[in-house]
Amino acid sequence: MSGADTRHPGLNLGQTDAGGHDAAEEVVFGFWVFLMSDMVLFAILFATYATMSTHGQAGGPAPLDLVDLGSALAETLLLLGSSFTFGMASLALKYREGRTRLVAWLALTFVLGAVFVGWEVHDVHVWITQDDAPPQRSGFLSAHYLLTATHGLHVAAGLLWMAVIAVQIGWFGLIREVKLRLMRLALFWHMLDIVWIGIFTFVFLYGAVR
Amino acid sequence: MTDRPEGIPESEADRPAREFRRYVTGGVLSLALTLAAFGAVALRLVAGQGALVVLGLLALAQIVVQFRYFLHIDLQKSHRDDLQLILFTALIVGLMVGGTIWILFDQHTRM
Known part of the structure:
Protein backbone atom coordinates (compact mmCIF):
# COMPACT_ATOMS: atom_id res chain seq x y z
CA MET A 1 0.00 0.00 0.00
CA SER A 2 1.28 3.48 -0.77
CA GLY A 3 1.45 5.24 2.56
CA ALA A 4 0.65 8.85 1.81
CA ASP A 5 -3.14 8.51 1.72
CA THR A 6 -3.53 6.14 4.66
CA ARG A 7 -4.72 8.31 7.51
CA HIS A 8 -6.56 6.19 10.04
CA PRO A 9 -7.20 2.59 11.14
CA GLY A 10 -9.49 0.50 8.96
CA LEU A 11 -10.19 0.85 5.28
CA ASN A 12 -9.44 4.38 4.00
CA LEU A 13 -11.78 5.95 1.44
CA GLY A 14 -8.79 7.51 -0.35
CA GLN A 15 -9.49 8.89 -3.80
CA THR A 16 -12.88 7.23 -4.21
CA ASP A 17 -14.28 9.97 -1.92
CA ALA A 18 -11.62 12.60 -1.25
CA GLY A 19 -13.87 14.82 0.89
CA GLY A 20 -15.01 11.88 2.99
CA HIS A 21 -11.41 10.77 3.30
CA ASP A 22 -10.49 14.15 4.82
CA ALA A 23 -13.46 14.10 7.18
CA ALA A 24 -12.71 10.54 8.29
CA GLU A 25 -9.30 11.23 9.84
CA GLU A 26 -10.59 13.04 12.91
CA VAL A 27 -13.75 11.04 13.67
CA VAL A 28 -12.05 7.70 13.14
CA PHE A 29 -9.17 8.64 15.45
CA GLY A 30 -11.70 9.70 18.09
CA PHE A 31 -13.47 6.36 17.74
CA TRP A 32 -10.10 4.60 17.95
CA VAL A 33 -9.55 6.24 21.37
CA PHE A 34 -12.91 4.82 22.52
CA LEU A 35 -11.98 1.36 21.21
CA MET A 36 -8.69 1.41 23.12
CA SER A 37 -10.51 2.36 26.35
CA ASP A 38 -12.84 -0.57 25.65
CA MET A 39 -9.77 -2.80 25.36
CA VAL A 40 -8.71 -1.70 28.87
CA LEU A 41 -12.16 -2.70 30.17
CA PHE A 42 -11.86 -6.16 28.62
CA ALA A 43 -8.28 -6.54 29.88
CA ILE A 44 -9.44 -5.96 33.45
CA LEU A 45 -12.20 -8.55 33.01
CA PHE A 46 -9.55 -11.01 31.72
CA ALA A 47 -7.37 -10.30 34.78
CA THR A 48 -10.37 -10.86 37.09
CA TYR A 49 -11.11 -14.11 35.24
CA ALA A 50 -7.49 -15.30 35.52
CA THR A 51 -7.57 -14.80 39.31
CA MET A 52 -11.08 -16.11 39.95
CA SER A 53 -10.82 -19.17 37.69
CA THR A 54 -7.78 -20.29 39.72
CA HIS A 55 -8.68 -19.40 43.30
CA GLY A 56 -12.40 -18.69 43.21
CA GLN A 57 -14.02 -22.01 42.33
CA ALA A 58 -15.42 -22.48 45.86
CA GLY A 59 -15.75 -26.24 45.34
CA GLY A 60 -18.12 -25.73 42.41
CA PRO A 61 -17.64 -26.30 38.67
CA ALA A 62 -14.12 -25.84 37.24
CA PRO A 63 -13.29 -24.19 33.86
CA LEU A 64 -13.13 -27.65 32.25
CA ASP A 65 -16.77 -28.33 33.16
CA LEU A 66 -17.98 -25.44 31.01
CA VAL A 67 -15.89 -26.22 27.91
CA ASP A 68 -17.56 -27.60 24.80
CA LEU A 69 -14.83 -27.43 22.15
CA GLY A 70 -17.19 -27.96 19.20
CA SER A 71 -19.44 -25.16 20.38
CA ALA A 72 -16.47 -22.81 20.96
CA LEU A 73 -15.06 -23.59 17.47
CA ALA A 74 -18.44 -22.95 15.81
CA GLU A 75 -18.76 -19.58 17.59
CA THR A 76 -15.19 -18.69 16.64
CA LEU A 77 -15.76 -19.48 12.95
CA LEU A 78 -19.05 -17.53 12.95
CA LEU A 79 -17.41 -14.41 14.37
CA LEU A 80 -14.27 -14.69 12.23
CA GLY A 81 -16.49 -15.20 9.16
CA SER A 82 -18.54 -12.13 10.05
CA SER A 83 -15.36 -10.07 10.49
CA PHE A 84 -14.31 -11.11 6.96
CA THR A 85 -17.73 -10.38 5.43
CA PHE A 86 -17.68 -6.92 7.06
CA GLY A 87 -14.34 -6.41 5.29
CA MET A 88 -16.11 -7.24 2.02
CA ALA A 89 -18.85 -4.74 2.93
CA SER A 90 -16.15 -2.08 3.52
CA LEU A 91 -14.70 -2.77 0.06
CA ALA A 92 -18.19 -2.51 -1.49
CA LEU A 93 -18.68 0.81 0.34
CA LYS A 94 -15.42 2.12 -1.07
CA TYR A 95 -15.50 0.88 -4.66
CA ARG A 96 -19.10 0.11 -5.63
CA GLU A 97 -21.39 2.88 -6.77
CA GLY A 98 -24.60 1.02 -5.96
CA ARG A 99 -25.86 -0.11 -2.58
CA THR A 100 -26.89 -3.68 -3.46
CA ARG A 101 -23.56 -5.39 -2.83
CA LEU A 102 -22.89 -3.39 0.35
CA VAL A 103 -26.30 -4.22 1.81
CA ALA A 104 -25.93 -7.90 0.84
CA TRP A 105 -22.55 -8.22 2.64
CA LEU A 106 -23.94 -6.31 5.66
CA ALA A 107 -26.95 -8.63 5.76
CA LEU A 108 -24.66 -11.69 5.73
CA THR A 109 -22.56 -10.13 8.50
CA PHE A 110 -25.71 -9.48 10.51
CA VAL A 111 -26.91 -13.08 10.13
CA LEU A 112 -23.51 -14.51 11.20
CA GLY A 113 -23.43 -12.14 14.20
CA ALA A 114 -27.01 -12.97 15.18
CA VAL A 115 -26.34 -16.74 15.01
CA PHE A 116 -23.23 -16.14 17.17
CA VAL A 117 -25.26 -14.34 19.85
CA GLY A 118 -27.98 -17.01 19.68
CA TRP A 119 -25.34 -19.74 20.12
CA GLU A 120 -23.92 -17.92 23.16
CA VAL A 121 -27.38 -17.67 24.71
CA HIS A 122 -27.78 -21.42 24.11
CA ASP A 123 -24.39 -22.01 25.84
CA VAL A 124 -25.57 -20.05 28.89
CA HIS A 125 -28.80 -22.06 28.96
CA VAL A 126 -26.82 -25.33 28.93
CA TRP A 127 -24.42 -24.14 31.66
CA ILE A 128 -27.22 -23.09 33.97
CA THR A 129 -29.72 -25.91 33.41
CA GLN A 130 -27.48 -28.95 32.69
CA ASP A 131 -24.15 -28.11 34.35
CA ASP A 132 -25.72 -26.52 37.44
CA ALA A 133 -23.37 -23.56 37.03
CA PRO A 134 -25.30 -20.31 37.60
CA PRO A 135 -23.26 -17.08 37.98
CA GLN A 136 -23.97 -16.76 41.74
CA ARG A 137 -22.44 -20.15 42.58
CA SER A 138 -18.77 -19.06 42.78
CA GLY A 139 -16.40 -16.19 42.09
CA PHE A 140 -15.09 -18.11 39.10
CA LEU A 141 -18.56 -18.42 37.55
CA SER A 142 -19.33 -14.73 38.22
CA ALA A 143 -16.13 -13.74 36.42
CA HIS A 144 -16.83 -16.23 33.60
CA TYR A 145 -20.30 -14.86 32.88
CA LEU A 146 -19.17 -11.25 33.31
CA LEU A 147 -16.41 -11.66 30.69
CA THR A 148 -18.39 -13.66 28.11
CA ALA A 149 -21.61 -11.66 28.53
CA THR A 150 -19.82 -8.29 28.25
CA HIS A 151 -18.46 -9.48 24.90
CA GLY A 152 -21.87 -10.87 23.89
CA LEU A 153 -23.56 -7.58 24.77
CA HIS A 154 -21.00 -5.72 22.65
CA VAL A 155 -21.83 -7.98 19.69
CA ALA A 156 -25.57 -7.49 20.27
CA ALA A 157 -25.01 -3.70 20.39
CA GLY A 158 -23.07 -3.99 17.13
CA LEU A 159 -26.04 -5.81 15.55
CA LEU A 160 -28.42 -3.06 16.68
CA TRP A 161 -26.02 -0.45 15.30
CA MET A 162 -25.85 -2.36 11.99
CA ALA A 163 -29.65 -2.44 11.74
CA VAL A 164 -29.88 1.31 12.40
CA ILE A 165 -27.26 2.00 9.70
CA ALA A 166 -29.10 -0.26 7.24
CA VAL A 167 -32.22 1.87 7.78
CA GLN A 168 -30.11 5.02 7.29
CA ILE A 169 -28.68 3.65 4.03
CA GLY A 170 -32.24 3.13 2.76
CA TRP A 171 -33.47 6.48 4.09
CA PHE A 172 -30.61 8.88 3.30
CA GLY A 173 -28.63 6.90 0.72
CA LEU A 174 -24.85 6.64 0.99
CA ILE A 175 -24.23 10.20 2.15
CA ARG A 176 -20.93 11.04 3.84
CA GLU A 177 -22.23 10.82 7.42
CA VAL A 178 -23.58 7.32 6.81
CA LYS A 179 -20.29 6.23 5.21
CA LEU A 180 -18.29 7.49 8.21
CA ARG A 181 -20.64 5.68 10.62
CA LEU A 182 -20.20 2.44 8.68
CA MET A 183 -16.41 2.81 8.81
CA ARG A 184 -16.51 3.19 12.59
CA LEU A 185 -18.87 0.22 12.96
CA ALA A 186 -16.37 -1.81 10.87
CA LEU A 187 -13.59 -0.99 13.37
CA PHE A 188 -15.89 -1.89 16.29
CA TRP A 189 -16.79 -5.21 14.66
CA HIS A 190 -13.20 -6.20 13.82
CA MET A 191 -12.18 -5.27 17.39
CA LEU A 192 -14.86 -7.57 18.88
CA ASP A 193 -13.37 -10.48 16.93
CA ILE A 194 -9.97 -9.61 18.41
CA VAL A 195 -11.45 -9.70 21.94
CA TRP A 196 -13.01 -13.08 21.10
CA ILE A 197 -9.53 -14.44 20.25
CA GLY A 198 -8.65 -13.82 23.91
CA ILE A 199 -11.88 -15.45 25.12
CA PHE A 200 -11.68 -18.64 23.06
CA THR A 201 -7.97 -18.98 23.88
CA PHE A 202 -7.93 -18.37 27.64
CA VAL A 203 -11.49 -19.31 28.66
CA PHE A 204 -12.23 -22.30 26.42
CA LEU A 205 -8.98 -23.75 25.02
CA TYR A 206 -6.84 -23.18 28.14
CA GLY A 207 -9.86 -24.16 30.25
CA ALA A 208 -9.87 -27.54 28.52
CA VAL A 209 -6.21 -28.39 29.26
CA ARG A 210 -5.24 -26.53 32.47
CA MET B 1 -13.30 -6.49 -7.67
CA THR B 2 -11.95 -5.38 -11.02
CA ASP B 3 -14.30 -2.61 -12.17
CA ARG B 4 -13.72 0.77 -10.60
CA PRO B 5 -15.58 4.06 -10.22
CA GLU B 6 -14.93 7.08 -12.41
CA GLY B 7 -12.17 9.51 -11.53
CA ILE B 8 -9.51 7.06 -10.38
CA PRO B 9 -6.14 7.30 -12.13
CA GLU B 10 -5.03 4.29 -14.14
CA SER B 11 -2.12 3.66 -11.75
CA GLU B 12 -4.65 3.08 -8.98
CA ALA B 13 -6.51 0.49 -11.02
CA ASP B 14 -5.19 -2.53 -9.16
CA ARG B 15 -5.89 -1.06 -5.72
CA PRO B 16 -9.32 -2.74 -5.28
CA ALA B 17 -7.82 -6.14 -6.11
CA ARG B 18 -4.93 -5.51 -3.71
CA GLU B 19 -7.24 -4.50 -0.86
CA PHE B 20 -9.43 -7.53 -1.56
CA ARG B 21 -6.39 -9.83 -1.35
CA ARG B 22 -5.46 -8.14 1.93
CA TYR B 23 -8.74 -9.19 3.57
CA VAL B 24 -8.45 -12.70 2.09
CA THR B 25 -4.88 -13.04 3.44
CA GLY B 26 -6.05 -11.91 6.87
CA GLY B 27 -9.00 -14.30 6.81
CA VAL B 28 -6.90 -17.31 5.72
CA LEU B 29 -4.13 -16.62 8.28
CA SER B 30 -6.69 -16.14 11.08
CA LEU B 31 -8.46 -19.37 10.11
CA ALA B 32 -5.16 -21.29 10.06
CA LEU B 33 -4.12 -19.93 13.50
CA THR B 34 -7.59 -20.69 14.92
CA LEU B 35 -7.54 -24.28 13.64
CA ALA B 36 -3.96 -24.74 14.91
CA ALA B 37 -5.02 -23.64 18.42
CA PHE B 38 -8.16 -25.81 18.50
CA GLY B 39 -6.25 -28.73 16.93
CA ALA B 40 -3.48 -28.55 19.54
CA VAL B 41 -6.08 -28.83 22.33
CA ALA B 42 -8.37 -31.37 20.64
CA LEU B 43 -5.45 -33.68 19.83
CA ARG B 44 -3.99 -33.22 23.34
CA LEU B 45 -0.66 -31.93 21.99
CA VAL B 46 -0.39 -29.37 24.80
CA ALA B 47 -1.09 -29.46 28.53
CA GLY B 48 -0.67 -27.39 31.69
CA GLN B 49 1.63 -24.37 31.76
CA GLY B 50 3.11 -25.24 28.35
CA ALA B 51 -0.37 -24.96 26.86
CA LEU B 52 -0.66 -21.42 28.24
CA VAL B 53 2.53 -20.42 26.40
CA VAL B 54 1.67 -22.13 23.08
CA LEU B 55 -1.97 -20.97 23.02
CA GLY B 56 -0.93 -17.48 24.16
CA LEU B 57 1.56 -17.17 21.29
CA LEU B 58 -1.01 -18.41 18.74
CA ALA B 59 -3.52 -15.86 20.07
CA LEU B 60 -0.93 -13.07 19.95
CA ALA B 61 -0.08 -14.00 16.35
CA GLN B 62 -3.74 -13.90 15.36
CA ILE B 63 -4.25 -10.55 17.11
CA VAL B 64 -1.31 -9.12 15.15
CA VAL B 65 -2.71 -10.60 11.89
CA GLN B 66 -6.13 -9.05 12.46
CA PHE B 67 -4.67 -5.66 13.43
CA ARG B 68 -2.54 -5.77 10.29
CA TYR B 69 -4.99 -7.10 7.68
CA PHE B 70 -8.45 -6.13 9.01
CA LEU B 71 -7.70 -2.90 10.89
CA HIS B 72 -4.86 -1.80 8.59
CA ILE B 73 -2.45 -0.92 11.39
CA ASP B 74 1.19 -0.99 10.28
Whole structure:
Protein backbone atom coordinates (compact mmCIF):
# COMPACT_ATOMS: atom_id res chain seq x y z
CA MET A 1 0.00 0.00 0.00
CA SER A 2 1.28 3.48 -0.77
CA GLY A 3 1.45 5.24 2.56
CA ALA A 4 0.65 8.85 1.81
CA ASP A 5 -3.14 8.51 1.72
CA THR A 6 -3.53 6.14 4.66
CA ARG A 7 -4.72 8.31 7.51
CA HIS A 8 -6.56 6.19 10.04
CA PRO A 9 -7.20 2.59 11.14
CA GLY A 10 -9.49 0.50 8.96
CA LEU A 11 -10.19 0.85 5.28
CA ASN A 12 -9.44 4.38 4.00
CA LEU A 13 -11.78 5.95 1.44
CA GLY A 14 -8.79 7.51 -0.35
CA GLN A 15 -9.49 8.89 -3.80
CA THR A 16 -12.88 7.23 -4.21
CA ASP A 17 -14.28 9.97 -1.92
CA ALA A 18 -11.62 12.60 -1.25
CA GLY A 19 -13.87 14.82 0.89
CA GLY A 20 -15.01 11.88 2.99
CA HIS A 21 -11.41 10.77 3.30
CA ASP A 22 -10.49 14.15 4.82
CA ALA A 23 -13.46 14.10 7.18
CA ALA A 24 -12.71 10.54 8.29
CA GLU A 25 -9.30 11.23 9.84
CA GLU A 26 -10.59 13.04 12.91
CA VAL A 27 -13.75 11.04 13.67
CA VAL A 28 -12.05 7.70 13.14
CA PHE A 29 -9.17 8.64 15.45
CA GLY A 30 -11.70 9.70 18.09
CA PHE A 31 -13.47 6.36 17.74
CA TRP A 32 -10.10 4.60 17.95
CA VAL A 33 -9.55 6.24 21.37
CA PHE A 34 -12.91 4.82 22.52
CA LEU A 35 -11.98 1.36 21.21
CA MET A 36 -8.69 1.41 23.12
CA SER A 37 -10.51 2.36 26.35
CA ASP A 38 -12.84 -0.57 25.65
CA MET A 39 -9.77 -2.80 25.36
CA VAL A 40 -8.71 -1.70 28.87
CA LEU A 41 -12.16 -2.70 30.17
CA PHE A 42 -11.86 -6.16 28.62
CA ALA A 43 -8.28 -6.54 29.88
CA ILE A 44 -9.44 -5.96 33.45
CA LEU A 45 -12.20 -8.55 33.01
CA PHE A 46 -9.55 -11.01 31.72
CA ALA A 47 -7.37 -10.30 34.78
CA THR A 48 -10.37 -10.86 37.09
CA TYR A 49 -11.11 -14.11 35.24
CA ALA A 50 -7.49 -15.30 35.52
CA THR A 51 -7.57 -14.80 39.31
CA MET A 52 -11.08 -16.11 39.95
CA SER A 53 -10.82 -19.17 37.69
CA THR A 54 -7.78 -20.29 39.72
CA HIS A 55 -8.68 -19.40 43.30
CA GLY A 56 -12.40 -18.69 43.21
CA GLN A 57 -14.02 -22.01 42.33
CA ALA A 58 -15.42 -22.48 45.86
CA GLY A 59 -15.75 -26.24 45.34
CA GLY A 60 -18.12 -25.73 42.41
CA PRO A 61 -17.64 -26.30 38.67
CA ALA A 62 -14.12 -25.84 37.24
CA PRO A 63 -13.29 -24.19 33.86
CA LEU A 64 -13.13 -27.65 32.25
CA ASP A 65 -16.77 -28.33 33.16
CA LEU A 66 -17.98 -25.44 31.01
CA VAL A 67 -15.89 -26.22 27.91
CA ASP A 68 -17.56 -27.60 24.80
CA LEU A 69 -14.83 -27.43 22.15
CA GLY A 70 -17.19 -27.96 19.20
CA SER A 71 -19.44 -25.16 20.38
CA ALA A 72 -16.47 -22.81 20.96
CA LEU A 73 -15.06 -23.59 17.47
CA ALA A 74 -18.44 -22.95 15.81
CA GLU A 75 -18.76 -19.58 17.59
CA THR A 76 -15.19 -18.69 16.64
CA LEU A 77 -15.76 -19.48 12.95
CA LEU A 78 -19.05 -17.53 12.95
CA LEU A 79 -17.41 -14.41 14.37
CA LEU A 80 -14.27 -14.69 12.23
CA GLY A 81 -16.49 -15.20 9.16
CA SER A 82 -18.54 -12.13 10.05
CA SER A 83 -15.36 -10.07 10.49
CA PHE A 84 -14.31 -11.11 6.96
CA THR A 85 -17.73 -10.38 5.43
CA PHE A 86 -17.68 -6.92 7.06
CA GLY A 87 -14.34 -6.41 5.29
CA MET A 88 -16.11 -7.24 2.02
CA ALA A 89 -18.85 -4.74 2.93
CA SER A 90 -16.15 -2.08 3.52
CA LEU A 91 -14.70 -2.77 0.06
CA ALA A 92 -18.19 -2.51 -1.49
CA LEU A 93 -18.68 0.81 0.34
CA LYS A 94 -15.42 2.12 -1.07
CA TYR A 95 -15.50 0.88 -4.66
CA ARG A 96 -19.10 0.11 -5.63
CA GLU A 97 -21.39 2.88 -6.77
CA GLY A 98 -24.60 1.02 -5.96
CA ARG A 99 -25.86 -0.11 -2.58
CA THR A 100 -26.89 -3.68 -3.46
CA ARG A 101 -23.56 -5.39 -2.83
CA LEU A 102 -22.89 -3.39 0.35
CA VAL A 103 -26.30 -4.22 1.81
CA ALA A 104 -25.93 -7.90 0.84
CA TRP A 105 -22.55 -8.22 2.64
CA LEU A 106 -23.94 -6.31 5.66
CA ALA A 107 -26.95 -8.63 5.76
CA LEU A 108 -24.66 -11.69 5.73
CA THR A 109 -22.56 -10.13 8.50
CA PHE A 110 -25.71 -9.48 10.51
CA VAL A 111 -26.91 -13.08 10.13
CA LEU A 112 -23.51 -14.51 11.20
CA GLY A 113 -23.43 -12.14 14.20
CA ALA A 114 -27.01 -12.97 15.18
CA VAL A 115 -26.34 -16.74 15.01
CA PHE A 116 -23.23 -16.14 17.17
CA VAL A 117 -25.26 -14.34 19.85
CA GLY A 118 -27.98 -17.01 19.68
CA TRP A 119 -25.34 -19.74 20.12
CA GLU A 120 -23.92 -17.92 23.16
CA VAL A 121 -27.38 -17.67 24.71
CA HIS A 122 -27.78 -21.42 24.11
CA ASP A 123 -24.39 -22.01 25.84
CA VAL A 124 -25.57 -20.05 28.89
CA HIS A 125 -28.80 -22.06 28.96
CA VAL A 126 -26.82 -25.33 28.93
CA TRP A 127 -24.42 -24.14 31.66
CA ILE A 128 -27.22 -23.09 33.97
CA THR A 129 -29.72 -25.91 33.41
CA GLN A 130 -27.48 -28.95 32.69
CA ASP A 131 -24.15 -28.11 34.35
CA ASP A 132 -25.72 -26.52 37.44
CA ALA A 133 -23.37 -23.56 37.03
CA PRO A 134 -25.30 -20.31 37.60
CA PRO A 135 -23.26 -17.08 37.98
CA GLN A 136 -23.97 -16.76 41.74
CA ARG A 137 -22.44 -20.15 42.58
CA SER A 138 -18.77 -19.06 42.78
CA GLY A 139 -16.40 -16.19 42.09
CA PHE A 140 -15.09 -18.11 39.10
CA LEU A 141 -18.56 -18.42 37.55
CA SER A 142 -19.33 -14.73 38.22
CA ALA A 143 -16.13 -13.74 36.42
CA HIS A 144 -16.83 -16.23 33.60
CA TYR A 145 -20.30 -14.86 32.88
CA LEU A 146 -19.17 -11.25 33.31
CA LEU A 147 -16.41 -11.66 30.69
CA THR A 148 -18.39 -13.66 28.11
CA ALA A 149 -21.61 -11.66 28.53
CA THR A 150 -19.82 -8.29 28.25
CA HIS A 151 -18.46 -9.48 24.90
CA GLY A 152 -21.87 -10.87 23.89
CA LEU A 153 -23.56 -7.58 24.77
CA HIS A 154 -21.00 -5.72 22.65
CA VAL A 155 -21.83 -7.98 19.69
CA ALA A 156 -25.57 -7.49 20.27
CA ALA A 157 -25.01 -3.70 20.39
CA GLY A 158 -23.07 -3.99 17.13
CA LEU A 159 -26.04 -5.81 15.55
CA LEU A 160 -28.42 -3.06 16.68
CA TRP A 161 -26.02 -0.45 15.30
CA MET A 162 -25.85 -2.36 11.99
CA ALA A 163 -29.65 -2.44 11.74
CA VAL A 164 -29.88 1.31 12.40
CA ILE A 165 -27.26 2.00 9.70
CA ALA A 166 -29.10 -0.26 7.24
CA VAL A 167 -32.22 1.87 7.78
CA GLN A 168 -30.11 5.02 7.29
CA ILE A 169 -28.68 3.65 4.03
CA GLY A 170 -32.24 3.13 2.76
CA TRP A 171 -33.47 6.48 4.09
CA PHE A 172 -30.61 8.88 3.30
CA GLY A 173 -28.63 6.90 0.72
CA LEU A 174 -24.85 6.64 0.99
CA ILE A 175 -24.23 10.20 2.15
CA ARG A 176 -20.93 11.04 3.84
CA GLU A 177 -22.23 10.82 7.42
CA VAL A 178 -23.58 7.32 6.81
CA LYS A 179 -20.29 6.23 5.21
CA LEU A 180 -18.29 7.49 8.21
CA ARG A 181 -20.64 5.68 10.62
CA LEU A 182 -20.20 2.44 8.68
CA MET A 183 -16.41 2.81 8.81
CA ARG A 184 -16.51 3.19 12.59
CA LEU A 185 -18.87 0.22 12.96
CA ALA A 186 -16.37 -1.81 10.87
CA LEU A 187 -13.59 -0.99 13.37
CA PHE A 188 -15.89 -1.89 16.29
CA TRP A 189 -16.79 -5.21 14.66
CA HIS A 190 -13.20 -6.20 13.82
CA MET A 191 -12.18 -5.27 17.39
CA LEU A 192 -14.86 -7.57 18.88
CA ASP A 193 -13.37 -10.48 16.93
CA ILE A 194 -9.97 -9.61 18.41
CA VAL A 195 -11.45 -9.70 21.94
CA TRP A 196 -13.01 -13.08 21.10
CA ILE A 197 -9.53 -14.44 20.25
CA GLY A 198 -8.65 -13.82 23.91
CA ILE A 199 -11.88 -15.45 25.12
CA PHE A 200 -11.68 -18.64 23.06
CA THR A 201 -7.97 -18.98 23.88
CA PHE A 202 -7.93 -18.37 27.64
CA VAL A 203 -11.49 -19.31 28.66
CA PHE A 204 -12.23 -22.30 26.42
CA LEU A 205 -8.98 -23.75 25.02
CA TYR A 206 -6.84 -23.18 28.14
CA GLY A 207 -9.86 -24.16 30.25
CA ALA A 208 -9.87 -27.54 28.52
CA VAL A 209 -6.21 -28.39 29.26
CA ARG A 210 -5.24 -26.53 32.47
CA MET B 1 -13.30 -6.49 -7.67
CA THR B 2 -11.95 -5.38 -11.02
CA ASP B 3 -14.30 -2.61 -12.17
CA ARG B 4 -13.72 0.77 -10.60
CA PRO B 5 -15.58 4.06 -10.22
CA GLU B 6 -14.93 7.08 -12.41
CA GLY B 7 -12.17 9.51 -11.53
CA ILE B 8 -9.51 7.06 -10.38
CA PRO B 9 -6.14 7.30 -12.13
CA GLU B 10 -5.03 4.29 -14.14
CA SER B 11 -2.12 3.66 -11.75
CA GLU B 12 -4.65 3.08 -8.98
CA ALA B 13 -6.51 0.49 -11.02
CA ASP B 14 -5.19 -2.53 -9.16
CA ARG B 15 -5.89 -1.06 -5.72
CA PRO B 16 -9.32 -2.74 -5.28
CA ALA B 17 -7.82 -6.14 -6.11
CA ARG B 18 -4.93 -5.51 -3.71
CA GLU B 19 -7.24 -4.50 -0.86
CA PHE B 20 -9.43 -7.53 -1.56
CA ARG B 21 -6.39 -9.83 -1.35
CA ARG B 22 -5.46 -8.14 1.93
CA TYR B 23 -8.74 -9.19 3.57
CA VAL B 24 -8.45 -12.70 2.09
CA THR B 25 -4.88 -13.04 3.44
CA GLY B 26 -6.05 -11.91 6.87
CA GLY B 27 -9.00 -14.30 6.81
CA VAL B 28 -6.90 -17.31 5.72
CA LEU B 29 -4.13 -16.62 8.28
CA SER B 30 -6.69 -16.14 11.08
CA LEU B 31 -8.46 -19.37 10.11
CA ALA B 32 -5.16 -21.29 10.06
CA LEU B 33 -4.12 -19.93 13.50
CA THR B 34 -7.59 -20.69 14.92
CA LEU B 35 -7.54 -24.28 13.64
CA ALA B 36 -3.96 -24.74 14.91
CA ALA B 37 -5.02 -23.64 18.42
CA PHE B 38 -8.16 -25.81 18.50
CA GLY B 39 -6.25 -28.73 16.93
CA ALA B 40 -3.48 -28.55 19.54
CA VAL B 41 -6.08 -28.83 22.33
CA ALA B 42 -8.37 -31.37 20.64
CA LEU B 43 -5.45 -33.68 19.83
CA ARG B 44 -3.99 -33.22 23.34
CA LEU B 45 -0.66 -31.93 21.99
CA VAL B 46 -0.39 -29.37 24.80
CA ALA B 47 -1.09 -29.46 28.53
CA GLY B 48 -0.67 -27.39 31.69
CA GLN B 49 1.63 -24.37 31.76
CA GLY B 50 3.11 -25.24 28.35
CA ALA B 51 -0.37 -24.96 26.86
CA LEU B 52 -0.66 -21.42 28.24
CA VAL B 53 2.53 -20.42 26.40
CA VAL B 54 1.67 -22.13 23.08
CA LEU B 55 -1.97 -20.97 23.02
CA GLY B 56 -0.93 -17.48 24.16
CA LEU B 57 1.56 -17.17 21.29
CA LEU B 58 -1.01 -18.41 18.74
CA ALA B 59 -3.52 -15.86 20.07
CA LEU B 60 -0.93 -13.07 19.95
CA ALA B 61 -0.08 -14.00 16.35
CA GLN B 62 -3.74 -13.90 15.36
CA ILE B 63 -4.25 -10.55 17.11
CA VAL B 64 -1.31 -9.12 15.15
CA VAL B 65 -2.71 -10.60 11.89
CA GLN B 66 -6.13 -9.05 12.46
CA PHE B 67 -4.67 -5.66 13.43
CA ARG B 68 -2.54 -5.77 10.29
CA TYR B 69 -4.99 -7.10 7.68
CA PHE B 70 -8.45 -6.13 9.01
CA LEU B 71 -7.70 -2.90 10.89
CA HIS B 72 -4.86 -1.80 8.59
CA ILE B 73 -2.45 -0.92 11.39
CA ASP B 74 1.19 -0.99 10.28
CA LEU B 75 4.48 0.78 10.81
CA GLN B 76 3.98 3.56 8.26
CA LYS B 77 4.75 7.09 9.43
CA SER B 78 1.21 8.32 8.72
CA HIS B 79 -0.07 5.67 11.13
CA ARG B 80 2.15 6.50 14.07
CA ASP B 81 -0.57 8.23 16.14
CA ASP B 82 -2.78 5.16 15.99
CA LEU B 83 0.14 2.84 16.65
CA GLN B 84 1.30 4.92 19.63
CA LEU B 85 -2.23 4.80 21.04
CA ILE B 86 -2.22 0.99 20.69
CA LEU B 87 1.22 0.68 22.29
CA PHE B 88 0.24 2.99 25.18
CA THR B 89 -2.95 0.94 25.68
CA ALA B 90 -0.84 -2.23 25.63
CA LEU B 91 1.39 -0.70 28.34
CA ILE B 92 -1.63 0.19 30.53
CA VAL B 93 -3.14 -3.26 29.94
CA GLY B 94 0.17 -4.94 30.77
CA LEU B 95 0.55 -2.96 34.02
CA MET B 96 -3.03 -3.54 35.16
CA VAL B 97 -3.38 -7.19 34.12
CA GLY B 98 0.15 -8.15 35.17
CA GLY B 99 -0.14 -6.20 38.43
CA THR B 100 -3.56 -7.65 39.27
CA ILE B 101 -2.45 -11.23 38.66
CA TRP B 102 0.87 -10.75 40.48
CA ILE B 103 -0.66 -9.17 43.59
CA LEU B 104 -3.70 -11.43 43.88
CA PHE B 105 -1.74 -14.66 43.34
CA ASP B 106 0.83 -13.44 45.90
CA GLN B 107 -1.97 -12.65 48.36
CA HIS B 108 -3.41 -16.12 47.81
CA THR B 109 -0.14 -17.86 48.70
CA ARG B 110 -0.04 -15.86 51.95
CA MET B 111 -3.53 -16.87 53.06
